[in-house]
Amino acid sequence: MIEALRGQNFRLTPQRLEILRILASSREHPSVEQVFEEVRRRFPTTSLATVYRNILKLKELGQVLELGFAEGGNRYDGNRPFPHPHMVCIRCRKIMDPDVENLENLTERIASSTGFKIVNHRLDFFGICPRCQEADSA
């Protein structure tokens, strides 16, 4: 992933490398705020704007998948930077990657039946995660 950055005239600053590392290592689909707090552990002077800027760059380079939400902050996946389904817990806001077969069939069928040239898709399931279900019954 670092290689993807070297291509352009991108500098490898400590903040940038740390943001990279956090996004690549986390499976939690972190928010900007979460990345910000984690970067600050190592580089306490880091600005929130820097986190936004670097995530934007990585998104443009196709190294990070952005999960935009109309309410509440966006979330990011640095492990699977391509469209895939997500499970969103409406209680604790945890986001998981379920194991599910690909949607190429569905995509192609919709493309041919509507005449759209499909370039992207988004599939989210909203519900209550197992842990929050336990909390309910307790």
Place this chain on the structure above:
Amino acid sequence: MIEALRGQNFRLTPQRLEILRILASSREHPSVEQVFEEVRRRFPTTSLATVYRNILKLKELGQVLELGFAEGGNRYDGNRPFPHPHMVCIRCRKIMDPDVENLENLTERIASSTGFKIVNHRLDFFGICPRCQEADSA
């Protein structure tokens, strides 16, 4: 749909009825701004806040489906107020309802494999609509 409102202590104001009518009759998945402009044709003093408030109520009553987008305004479907796939043109922002078989199978499979209790879902395909493809080749 008007009946759904009578249930509670909801008053049937002219603005409210007009917003209702617009959402129920439009197949274009209008934005708040579009509803606002249309309401103003008949009731020129209507406030934008009133449009937001009434759409919120209808959403809470399950009479309108909200399509939230992280960037740009949200869009609303008053014809199919239940989860269904959408085709979003990334050029002209038009949104269509494609004809597609139901996703109950997929939903159930994901629910059982992840332990989630799924209460909602969202499936969007992003691409270029036929009309914008023509504009491209011209």
Place this chain on the structure above:
DNA sequence: CTATACGTGAAAATGATTATCATCTAATAT
């Protein structure tokens, strides 16, 4: 008709994201 909640209009507040700008620094050449 009167009374009373609910609704409205106007404007301010909110919250996430983006833009601005002076300063800093990583990368490269000398």
Place this chain on the structure above:
DNA sequence: ATATTAGATGATAATCATTTTCACGTATAG
């Protein structure tokens, strides 16, 4: 190592959709 410079950062202001506030208006019940 030093100088150069284009890109990066930090702090702050601006943006934009949406929500909140509050004084006033009005639909509805009695």
